[in-house]
Amino acid sequence: MRKTRDNFHETVVSIPNRDEIILSAERFPFKATLSLSPLVTYWENKIKTDPNCNVSRVNELAGLLRQNPALLEPIEDVSIIDKYIDTVDILMEDIFPSALWENDLRATALPFHFDSFYATPRLEELDLLGGGNYTQKLNLDLKTLLFRQTLSAYTLILEKFYNANFFVDEPFIFSIKDKFTKLDRHYKLITDLKFMKVKAKGPIKKLSTQEINFLINRYNDLDLWMQKIPPENFEFSGFAIYDFTDVTNEATISSLRYDLLDQDSVTTPDGFESLQQKLRVLFGLPGLRLGLSSLPALHDFDTNFTRKTWNGLVLQKNSRIKLEDLTESIYAPVLIKGNTIIVDDLEQLDEPNRLEQELIKTGLRNLIIAPLQYEGKKIGMLELASPIPGELNALSTIKLKEILPLFALALNRMLDELRSSIQNIIKEKYTAIHPIVEWRFTQAAINLLDKMERNVPAEIEPIVFRDIYPLYGVSDVRSSASERIKAIQGDLLEQLVLAKEVILAAKDKLPLSILDELIYKIDKYSQNIVHELGSGDEAVVLEFLRSEIEPLFNHFAQKYPSTQKAIEAYRKATNNPNGVVYNKRRAYEESLYLINDTISSFLDREEEKAQQIFPHYFEKYKTDGLEYNIYIGASLLNSGHFEELYLKNMRLWQLMLTCEIARRIHKLRANLKLPLEITQLILVHSSPICIRFRLDEKKFDVEGADNIRYEIIKKRIDKATLRGTEERLTQPGKVAIVYTQPREAQEYRRYIDFLQAEGYIEDEVEDLDIEELQGVQGLKALRISINFQEQLRHDIDAGDELLRIAQAAALN
DSSP: OOOOSSTTOOSSOOOOSSOOOBOOOSSOOSEEEEOSHHHHHHHHHHHHHOTTSOHHHHHHHHHHHHHOGGGGSOBSOTHHHHHTHHHHHHHTTTTSOGGGTTTOOEEEESTTOOOEEEEOHHHHHHTTTSSSOHHHHTTOOHHHHHHHHHHHHHHHHHHHHSOOOOOOOOOEEEEEEOTTTOOEEEEEEEEEOTTEEEEESSOOOOOOHHHHHHHHTTTTBHHHHHHHSOGGGEEEEEOEEEEEEEOHHHHHHHHHHHHHTSGGGTTSHHHHHHHHHHHHHHHTOTTOEEEEEEOOOGGGTTSHHHHHTEESSSOBTTOOOOHHHHHTSTTHIIIIIOOOEEESOGGGSSSOOHHHHHHHHTTOOEEEEEEEEETTEEEEEEEEEESSTTSSOTTHHHHHHHHHHHHHHHHHHHHHHHHHHHHHHHHHHSOSOOGGGHHHHHHHHHHHHHHHHTTOOOOOOOOEEEEEEEEEEEEEETTHHHHHHHHHHHHHHHHHHHHHHHHHHHHTTOOOHHHHHHHHHHHHHHHHHHHOOOTTHHHHHHHHIIIIIGGGHHHHHHHOGGGHHHHHHHHHHTOSTTOSOOHHHHHHHHHHHHHHHHHHHHHHHHHHHHTTTSOOEEEEEEESEEEEEEEEOGGGSSSOOOOHHHHHHHHHHHHHHHHHHHHHHHHHGGGOSSOOOEEEEEEEOOSOEEEEEETTTTEEEEOSHHHHHHHHHHHHGGGOBBTTSOOBSOOTTEEEEEESSHHHHHHHHHHHHHHHHHTSEEEEEEEEEBOOBTTBOOOEEEEEEEOOSSOOSSOTTTTOOHHHHHHHSOOO
């Protein structure tokens, strides 16, 4: 245990978070006596130090005091002041200059007490120091008030008798109701103690520096202070001068700042009412009304998310205001340009619209509307309104500028918390959501939040999009499964050959029959692998090598050095995390990765640009290749606007994209360790479908019997063959366009003509019938060949964009 030099020495001080007051006294523990003696001494010294002093006036004052000796003694009865008020008036001349007498808020009082014996008329009128109830005026409980008075007394004792400067800068703020407006006014008290003295009644108890610091570090434990510095050993005499300053604006803004840190201040009725009341105090207008609402992007105006954050004068959660009502009203400059507006009198507007009429019906006439900005972006607006024309004017905006950042910060925090709540629901109930449909998931989350706040049992509502058009495409690595099997076969055969080399090297020095048997098994496994690799053959071979061959290596290496070269070759070939020969499989996997990464990166890049054609839903899946779904339609968008032209442009873009993918993979093959090829397919479906988000699988799926056929085709079309043949529909270097309706083929022939002119594809177009699939009949296809040789008119890598090329095509 670490020792200290004495009980009062501390190197480390631990202070609890809660500032608990420890004070047993129920009244001010020091004796305090009212005395004018320090003031008389002041006048006597003034004759000696001030050459401009009116000596005769001071002598006259001295004569008066000799005639009234009661003023020189400690004053127990304050009525003596009134008895000798003429003399006291003269004594107080320097403290209360006549030029400031009418307007100053100044008084004198018994030290550490609030009952004054001499005050200016204006202070007496305000009744700041009259009538008691100081705990209410100071918004402090009696114990806290007594604690602060006692601590202040101790700071003076430390300074005078222990040479310790211990200053507590926590002013008293008095709050009273204005007699006219009935609103709070706040006054800061500044205390001057130059006419107050503190004296010791006996010998001063000595305290070391460590003891003083020990007390200071426990300033909240005044019982401890009273033990070490007993209050009965000291006495205060004289009087204090109290100066009051109106700090209503500063105190109100400080209180607003504190309130706006509380998340409930702008979200609960009580919190909002408190903010409104403080703004009434700040502006001195008892009839002031506050409005606060988020300022959405125009396309988000009617969303539930936006209305959730409305607590304005007209923009409220349940209001039926339309966007055009706002943009065609006095709110337009705020909403569109971010300007602050002042309306002197709403009733003087020419032909007020519906929104402005609603404001007038509520009794409001005078209005200020200011935008709220956070990090340079408009996020909301603050409204101040009055029933009296002209009460709010351009001068009011000076005060308004001080508080706008506070409200912007609070509103932004409220929006962040709402977004966080919504995202928590989305993450729990859904999954990562594509931005184009996020508005619908947000709407569902808002509706669920509303029901939860009302304690109404509810489940998350279904997310369904109707009448949307699907586009489906797949770029598949040709014969990927068989290529992987070939790679496994090659690696296993190579490992068996290396193992056989080790056994043969050992057999030269150790002619044992068991080694012949191992060579026989190695040869047999090799023949089986060359003929056909079964599902469990790889595991069987590896188990044989690890259990029967590899354990012999250490013995062979020690006894027969001639085997070391073969053993090292085996170990080098299998020195990888898998512990097997992995050359051909690594070549296969690296080649497959490069193909998929090239397709995926290019698709992501171009799809992001394609959002400019028309916002759409996009999702992709990586397999031995890549497949993707695109959905486009009015119901996916909050605005709901859709034209068939956008669908045609997307189909042309998809076909161009598919051709570009083929050309890129063709160029890539030269750099692949295993020259894999891809096949490509596009499925055309011209009838709109309905999709629903599946909560169990966290993804969209088609809904309805008619639409399920579309999904069945997607799952089975990749294995399709041409009718009456064994030829696969999908072939390297070609794109298969599968359709069911003649008009679909007619539409795509237009796109094919355009791409032939652009140089993407060869002239020949195959019309094909597809062999019936299980549950699917009547499929047809157009098959086109990619032109890998000709230099295109457009260079995508040099900056030309598929998007612009597609938009240039005549599709009407």
